[in-house]
Amino acid sequence: MEPEGELELGLQPPGRVRGCPREHNCVSTSSRESDKYASPWTAPNTFRDAKDAANALVDATLESVENSKLIMREDRAEGxxxxxxVPGKLGDDVVEFWVKNEPVSDRNWSGDEGNGPLVLYRSFAMDVKYVYPFMTPVSDLGEQSKRLRRIRESLGWQILGCELVECFQ
Structure with a gap:
């Protein structure tokens, strides 16, 4: 049994990361399902703009995810x-990042002072495998989240809202 509809890649107009497809192994900063939601990241303010941060993200992804291939790139005024x-546990996966020029600075908190571009993302399996006869999707055992964590840690970037040391233990 195949999931309904075509999977759309890229940003939703007017520049927003897509949420997760219903039955796919997925994690997204735009997901409405709590088990598929992940917090955005912040790049350090040492980057001139989103394009520089995206360049670092491309390098880190190609280096930390074996056999990954850059398939899309779009530089806009806003990010x-x-x-x-990328190869996944159950077939091909897609990882998308939207690096916005605007840093998070409206929380009225001193921890935001070193924040640079905001990083939103989605990582998902292109295909769904089912357990017969129940038609239950097979889990990739958290591979989407693990992959994103490897990329983030290789860059040393922070999870938004997790600037305190307790979040990293």
Missing amino acids: SFVGFS
């Missing part, structure tokens, strides 16, 4: 979008 094809 940079990059997409990758």
Whole structure:
């Protein structure tokens, strides 16, 4: 049994990361399902703009995810979008990042002072495998989240809202 509809890649107009497809192994900063939601990241303010941060993200992804391929890139005034094809546990996966020029600065908190571009993302399996006869999707055992964590840690970037040391233990 195949999931309904075509999977759309790229940003939703007017520049927003897509949520997760219903039955796919997925994690997204735009997901409405709590088990598929992940917090955005912040790049350090040492980057001139989103394009520079996206360049670092491309390098880190290609280096930390074996056999990954850059398949999409779009630089806009408001930020940079990059997409990758990566091998997953159950077939091909896609990882997308939207690096926005605007830092998070409206929380009225001193911890935001070192924040640079905001990083939104989605990582998902292109295909769904089912357990017969129940038609239950097979889990990839958290591979989407693990992959994103490897990329973030290789860059040393922070999870938004997790600037305190307790979040990293």
